[in-house]
Amino acid sequence: MQLAFDLDLPAEAAPTVKRARAPNPIVGRRRAEQLSLPGLPPAPIASLFLAIGPDACASAEIDQRIVPAIKGAIASKIGIVPGECRHISMVGFGKFDHVAPAQVDKLDALLRELKAPAFSAIFDRLMTFGPSGAVVMTGVDCVGPLRDFHDRVCDALQLPRHCRNFTPHMTVARAPRIMPELEIPPVSWQVREFQLIHSLRKPYRHVIKARWPLAA
Template identity: 35%
Template sequence: MPEQLWLPGLEAPPALTDGLFFAVYPDSNTAAGIAKFAQRLCAEARVRSKPLAANRLHVTLRHLGNFAGGLPEDYVAAATRAAAAVSMAPFTVEFDAVTSFAKKPRPGPAVMVGEDGVLGLHALHDALEAALKDVGIAPNARFTPHVTLAYGMPWAERRPAESACWNVREFALIHSLVGRTKHSVLARWPLVGTA
């Protein structure tokens, strides 16, 4: 077997090991209901995909990046300062449809989405984006509120689904161990502002 060619200065980049993102979690009863719905969805699709466990179901408000060899402390500190500056009243969220984030006809994630029921998530995302900009973190305007149910699902048209509704009273900063399906909450911020 031939040896791999090595060129100075062209080393492979280090593996990404740690992710950082802001998220909103459903309460435990709602998460259990969403998990049961995801199980039915996987069974109906007759695929080997496994639904996400109830304790992993969340809405990503803002992905902050993936890093090699741990999270950069200054970046985490800046994100924490930004989150502490967000002031917003609690709100209700409702997801009432299921769709695919796959490129037709490939398999991909099956997700729950909503229309008017996710307006509060848009407002929270926008407030967080403004606060992140104030601490020097570049904006990312793309945001589609969703709850991922399972990966590797066949492509499907958007269709109505059993509603998942909960009161959003806080958001959290999450440390994700990339590729190991492990999330750790670094900090939480209650929504205590006025409407």
Template identity: 35%
Template sequence: MPQLTLPGFDMPPPVPEHRFFFAAMPDPATAACIAAMAEGLRSGKPGESRVLPTEHLHVTLYTLGDFAYVPGATIARACAAADRIDVPSFGVTFDRLVSFNGRPDHRPLVLTGSAGLEMLIDFQQQLRNALGKAGLRFSGARFTPHMALLYGERRPDQYNIDPITWTVREFVLIHSWLRRTHYDVIGRWPLTNRSASV
């Protein structure tokens, strides 16, 4: 028998707890270098900056969405689409730090690039097209490759750094537990080695 609710006392919608997204992650050595740089950029005042854990550093390629429950069918379609991606490994270069908008005490400082990201942009487009053909929601938002390093007070709008370069050899599907700062990599897809470059 269905449970009845009184007028004006409808149950609120369930709160999303799960986020799923495809990402490119730096290799461990590069991630360690980026994390050390981020640590050096944080404010010296306790609690004013939060640096992301080294193992969480990533470039988001496509977000499937936020969900109250694990969407098994959506994950299956996304994985099937990822299985069809056939792209050689490629190099990326990041050489700029930018402060994005956000809450006054929670502004992300991100790593991005002025050049050297064309192949990453092209790869993201191929992934997005494959996911769209699989029947997943299609986002028309412009893709701006970036990697969040820390959250805290606002920094100068933009400044250049020595280039950070690595080869993208795989992409992953990440399950992020919202409000828990916990990531699980639930799928990995290696890129081919036909023309790996840095």
């Protein structure tokens, strides 16, 4: 679920998405308009979210084994998500054109108290997810540790239960055709940290604003 986290953002960096309503004080309700100047294009808007990503070995395995499986199943042109942008989104905060250090510090004050051990992320399914044509890796019985970690993050952020919808998945490609669900040999890695990511466009890239290591 995409949330608008109250990071005391100035008006020019305010979310352009509807804010989630909740009694919790850290989930904001106010909405501000995106500012623009006459004659100039709008400021770039980019998603801000907490995420974990595959390590280098898992990402190489995706390139060598999973991407060819997608191409074989769809048999049409697909867009591959670059390795450095592959991620499992945990909590989304909205879309912003700027994130100030003070805002990151406010989030860090909550998340640095999170005491969570490193764990294994495992995916064993490929499927099309949602109307956007995203081809994702997911799982059925193997994603319990990801859900458990998501609960820990939500507890640290004091998010209410109705704001905690989470389906563990990682987008690998985008395709114009729906791909039938496929079982794949498991892709796994040890999750040792999570990150605050600002996902920018033109060019598409991820800027890591903060990192939080997990206990060994």
